[in-house]
Amino acid sequence: MAPDADIPYGTLDLMVLKTLDAMGPLHGYGIARRIEQVAQGSLALNQGTIYPALLRLEQKGWITSEWGASENNRRARFYEITRAGKKQLAAETESWERTVEIVTRMLKHEP
Amino acid sequence: MKAVLREFISRVIGLFGRRRSDTGLTDEIRTHLDLLTEAHVRVGMPLEAARAAARPDFGGVEQMKDQYREQRGLQFLETLHQDLRYEWRLLYRSPSFTIAAMLILALGIGATTGIFSLVDVALIRPLPFRDPDRLVMLWERMPRFARNRVSPLTFLDWNEQNRTFASMAAVTSSSATLTDAGGAPESIPSQNVTAGFFDVLGVAPIARRTFVEDDFSVKVAAVGLLIGVAASLALVCSMESLLFAVTPFDPMTFAGASALLALVALAACALPAIRAARSDPAVALRQE
Numbered sequence: 001m002a003p004d005a006d007i008p009y010g011t012l013d014l015m016v017l018k019t020l021d022a023m024g025p026l027h028g029y030g031i032a033r034r035i036e037q038v039a040q041g042s043l044a045l046n047q048g049t050i051y052p053a054l055l056r057l058e059q060k061g062w063i064t065s066e067w068g069a070s071e072n073n074r075r076a077r078f079y080e081i082t083r084a085g086k087k088q089l090a091a092e093t094e095s096w097e098r099t100v101e102i103v104t105r106m107l108k109h110e111p
Numbered sequence: 112m113k114a115v116l117r118e119f120i121s122r123v124i125g126l127f128g129r130r131r132s133d134t135g136l137t138d139e140i141r142t143h144l145d146l147l148t149e150a151h152v153r154v155g156m157p158l159e160a161a162r163a164a165a166r167p168d169f170g171g172v173e174q175m176k177d178q179y180r181e182q183r184g185l186q187f188l189e190t191l192h193q194d195l196r197y198e199w200r201l202l203y204r205s206p207s208f209t210i211a212a213m214l215i216l217a218l219g220i221g222a223t224t225g226i227f228s229l230v231d232v233a234l235i236r237p238l239p240f241r242d243p244d245r246l247v248m249l250w251e252r253m254p255r256f257a258r259n260r261v262s263p264l265t266f267l268d269w270n271e272q273n274r275t276f277a278s279m280a281a282v283t284s285s286s287a288t289l290t291d292a293g294g295a296p297e298s299i300p301s302q303n304v305t306a307g308f309f310d311v312l313g314v315a316p317i318a319r320r321t322f323v324e325d326d327f328s329v330k331v332a333a334v335g336l337l338i339g340v341a342a343s344l345a346l347v348c349s350m351e352s353l354l355f356a357v358t359p360f361d362p363m364t365f366a367g368a369s370a371l372l373a374l375v376a377l378a379a380c381a382l383p384a385i386r387a388a389r390s391d392p393a394v395a396l397r398q399e
Contacts, residue, residue: 028139029146046170047147051139052178059121059182060114067135072149074142077135088114 012053014096017089020063020081027068027076028054054079062088125183136179144169241313247276266305280308 019034020026026034031054032047039045057063062085070076081089125132144165151161202209237243250258251265261269266281273279287301306322309315 027142029143032143033150046175047143047168048140048170048172048175049178051136051175052182055179055182056118059118059125061117062114070142070146072145074145075138076142077139084114 010092012050013057014089014092016050016053016057016079017062017081017085017092020079021086021089025066025078025080027070027078029070029076031079057085060088061085122183122185126185126188129180129184132183133176133180136176140169140172140175239314245277246312249279278307278311280311281305282308 015035015038016031019031019038023030023034028050029047032045032050035050036043036045054063054065058065058079061082063079063081065077065079068076068078144162147165147168148158148161151164152158156164238246240246249261249269251261253259260283261281263281266279270279282302282304285301285303286298288296288298290296309321315321
């Protein structure tokens with residue numbers, strides 16, 4: 001699966017998990033819009049790409065989905081984070097922060 | 112690792128109900144596009160322009176659907192399935208070619224399997240005996256025959272004088288006629304073997320035992336000896352009255368009589384044996 005030009009493969013999963021953890025159950029459009037909002041325009045996201053990501057997260061057991069009705073009474077799938085998903089989110093957050101710390105330290109070391 | 116396993120299982124499950132999943136995805140996409148359109152309308156765009164603007168926001172639909180399907184199932188199996196269905200359609204359309212190809216394959220596979228089974232058992236597989244690479248077959252070499260079958264007496268000599276081989280046994284082909292359950296006679300190939308045959312091959316029976324040298328003849332001889340002694344004692348006791356001052360239980364009499372009997376028996380066995388050993392086997396057999 002070719003990653004989006006702007007978003008690395010793994011971080012999209014992380015952002016989706018974080019969004020669902022913070023906002024509660026959302027449908028695909030809601031998640032995509034929220035991610036764009038938080039990125040404050042610095043992210044050019046093809047909104048459609050979250051659907052394969054959502055499928056992957058559901059296959060791994062980190063989120064679940066349910067059919068429901070959207071705001072405009074359309075048939076939509078609502079996604080919710082699971083307990084395993086919360087654990088995964090915490091682990092990935094820590095790993096990400098550690099990576100950032102190491103890289104920052106490496107870059108600061110330049111004489 | 113658990114997540115990876117779960118993903119794999121989900122992918123396997125994803126092979127089923129593909130059509131329903133596709134319908135669901137189409138619904139989701141439609142809802143998403145509608146919501147995007149409405150967002151543009153809300154900021155003042157006319158409906159048609161809003162709909163056109165929603166598309167690039169979403170990105171390539173078909174491309175995303177392909178990625179989605181790839182994520183959903185096991186691509187290898189799905190492609191395989193597709194290819195098989197296509198091939199089947201092609202073959203079905205030209206039946207004569209298909210049948211000819213099948214027959215040729217069947218003949219080829221059958222013949223090869225048959226030949227291999229034979230070669231495997233005859234040449235490749237080791238003999239089902241103990242230490243098969245130490246088993247040898249001995250023949251007699253004669254001017255006319257490079258491999259002559261050995262006569263039983265020759266084998267006995269070889270066995271007796273043997274210092275090269277761990278053990279020896281002789282075997283000769285034969286046949287037996289047995290009747291099966293229905294009463295019909297059937298000729299079955301068989302082999303006559305010496306007592307040590309199974310020991311030489313290192314093959315043990317599932318239950319009981321095979322042959323043991325001489326145990327049969329020793330038992331018979333022992334029983335015979337006992338009967339002989341008992342019978343002779345009984346006979347002598349009954350004759351006691353007819354003999355003068357001789358009792359059968361006197362040790363001297365006993366010893367003398369036994370010695371005389373032994374000499375007679377020895378002579379009876381030895382003289383013919385010496386004569387046989389002296390004569391040429393070929394001459395003796397010719398006179399039979």
